Amino acid sequence: MTLRLKNWLEAIDRKEKLITSLPPFRQYGKLTRATGLVMEAVGLKLPIGTLCIVERHSRDGIDKVESEVVGFNGQILYLMPLENVDGILPGARVYSLETGASKGKQLPLGPELLGRVLDASARPLDGLPAPVTLQHGSLFTQPVNPLQRDPIKHVLDVGVRAINGLLTVGRGQRMGLFAGSGVGKSVLLGMMARYTKADVIVVGLIGERGREVKDFIENILGEDGRKRSVVIAAPADVSPILRMQGAVYATRIAEDFRDRGLDVLLIMDSLTRYAMAQREIALAIGEPPATKGYPPSVFAKLPALVERAGNGVKEGGSITAFYTVLTEGDDQQDPIADSARAILDGHIVLSRRLAESGHYPAIDIEASISRAMTELIEPVHYKKVQNFKQLLSSYQRNRDLISVGAYAAGSDPLLDKAIRLYPQMEAYLQQAIYESSGYEEAGNNLDKIFSD
Ligand SMILES: Nc1ncnc2c1ncn2[C@@H]1O[C@H](COP(=O)(O)OP(=O)(O)OP(=O)(O)O)[C@@H](O)[C@H]1O
Numbered sequence: 449m450t451l452r453l454k455n456w457l458e459a460i461d462r463k464e465k466l467i468t469s470l471p472p473f474r475q476y477g478k479l480t481r482a483t484g485l486v487m488e489a490v491g492l493k494l495p496i497g498t499l500c501i502v503e504r505h506s507r508d509g510i511d512k513v514e515s516e517v518v519g520f521n522g523q524i525l526y527l528m529p530l531e532n533v534d535g536i537l538p539g540a541r542v543y544s545l546e547t548g549a550s551k552g553k554q555l556p557l558g559p560e561l562l563g564r565v566l567d568a569s570a571r572p573l574d575g576l577p578a579p580v581t582l583q584h585g586s587l588f589t590q591p592v593n594p595l596q597r598d599p600i601k602h603v604l605d606v607g608v609r610a611i612n613g614l615l616t617v618g619r620g621q622r623m624g625l626f627a628g629s630g631v632g633k634s635v636l637l638g639m640m641a642r643y644t645k646a647d648v649i650v651v652g653l654i655g656e657r658g659r660e661v662k663d664f665i666e667n668i669l670g671e672d673g674r675k676r677s678v679v680i681a682a683p684a685d686v687s688p689i690l691r692m693q694g695a696v697y698a699t700r701i702a703e704d705f706r707d708r709g710l711d712v713l714l715i716m717d718s719l720t721r722y723a724m725a726q727r728e729i730a731l732a733i734g735e736p737p738a739t740k741g742y743p744p745s746v747f748a749k750l751p752a753l754v755e756r757a758g759n760g761v762k763e764g765g766s767i768t769a770f771y772t773v774l775t776e777g778d779d780q781q782d783p784i785a786d787s788a789r790a791i792l793d794g795h796i797v798l799s800r801r802l803a804e805s806g807h808y809p810a811i812d813i814e815a816s817i818s819r820a821m822t823e824l825i826e827p828v829h830y831k832k833v834q835n836f837k838q839l840l841s842s843y844q845r846n847r848d849l850i851s852v853g854a855y856a857a858g859s860d861p862l863l864d865k866a867i868r869l870y871p872q873m874e875a876y877l878q879q880a881i882y883e884s885s886g887y888e889e890a891g892n893n894l895d896k897i898f899s900d
């Protein structure tokens with residue numbers, strides 16, 4: 449037998465093997481076009497969201513590329529690959545991985561996931577074997593009836609003084625963390641993950657640099673944080689489908705713990721990258737861009753994700769969530785920041801000015817708000833918070849005058865008091881990375897500032 453013939457027979461053999469090793473297929477189609485991020489296939493009738501595989505001829509033979517149906521146009525299905533598409537040929541066969549009615553993706557859930565770092569499809573990234581769990585669930589769940597949702601009425605201690613004392617967060621509240629790059633988002637989220645009183649922490653690292661993922665897990669979350677956390681990482685270099693799926697999977701895991709009656713802290717870094725992933729997909733399948741390049745579907749996906757966090761039905765567990773929102777160049781008009789502010793129950797703004805002066809966590813108290821706070825704390829405490837904000841704001845407005853010595857003491861009693869208390873207020877707002885500060889301590893320290 450000539451070598452060529454042998455190779456050819458072997459290739460057929462491999463192809464047979466590939467095909468027979470797959471689940472029983474009802475149908476297969478052919479790829480007609482692949483441009484940019486999407487591929488088009490004909491000859492298949494599949495619901496959106498179905499997982500498919502596309503045959504690929506590579507140097508080592510035939511293998512498969514997982515893809516997901518993201519839309520259709522007449523008889524043409526739009527597929528988006530979850531991995532590299534090099535080697536895919538025109539006319540390549542496309543198989544559906546699901547037969548009959550689509551059940552949607554089923555991913556592992558449950559307490560066995562604690563301490564693990566997984567990717568958006570639940571494959572381990574921590575070098576340990578794949579998680580063995582008793583329970584698998586679909587990524588999508590029925591939304592909680594808003595009238596049956598337990599209201600936000602209990603404080604969640606997040607372990608950060610400035611937040612506990614001045615921007616008190618309740619169990620089931622959804623907060624945004626608005627900041628540009630490098631001003632301390634990850635460190636602040638890590639502090640909350642380590643010191644919070646929540647039972648379980650679910651972290652979604654979406655669209656960030658790969659190096660950042662390792663840094664967050666090893667240095668910022670640390671051993672203590674990791675034990676009671678599940679980390680789902682979908683860094684910037686993976687397909688936008690997986691980045692979106694990562695955010696949804698993290699939310700789904702949090703929902704599962706909540707339904708077990710636990711108080712969950714869900715940390716999503718970042719919501720902006722989630723929106724960008726949806727923008728990539730939507731633009732690729734031809735949705736017209738609307739606001740600053742974002743197609744309308746992005747603004748529908750954001751509330752759909754965020755609304756899944758929050759309290760469960762009465763007396764159930766809770767998901768308190770922190771979503772980071774990137775505000776590049778301090779652009780508060782960014783459409784994602786705008787939309788996020790409207791759908792979240794409060795926002796914490798990190799300021800570059802404070803970070804640059806070494807004031808950490810760089811929370812801009814004046815620009816931040818917790819909308820559930822008034823229902824959570826005593827009126828006397830709230831009075832002190834308002835007082836604190838007034839004094840701080842008065843000091844900031846007159847900062848330049850004070851620093852050049854142009855302010856004459858006695859002309860403004862509020863400013864006099866602000867100047868006297870400023871060192872204590874500043875110390876109150878600052879907190880070192882490895883320092884924990886409980887809710888009670890935050891209240892007591894606030895009292896101390898005003899009792900002098
Ligand atoms: N509480 C803190 N105390 C001291 N330094 C801090 C504190 N928080 C942040 N920093 C400093 O700020 C740096 C940047 O923080 P971090 O990585 O959290 O920023 P980021 O906003 O997540 O950045 P990126 O946009 O790159 O993700 C840290 O490396 C650290 O040096």
Ligand SMILES: [Mg+2]
Binds near residue numbers: 633634635
């Ligand atoms: Mg970061």
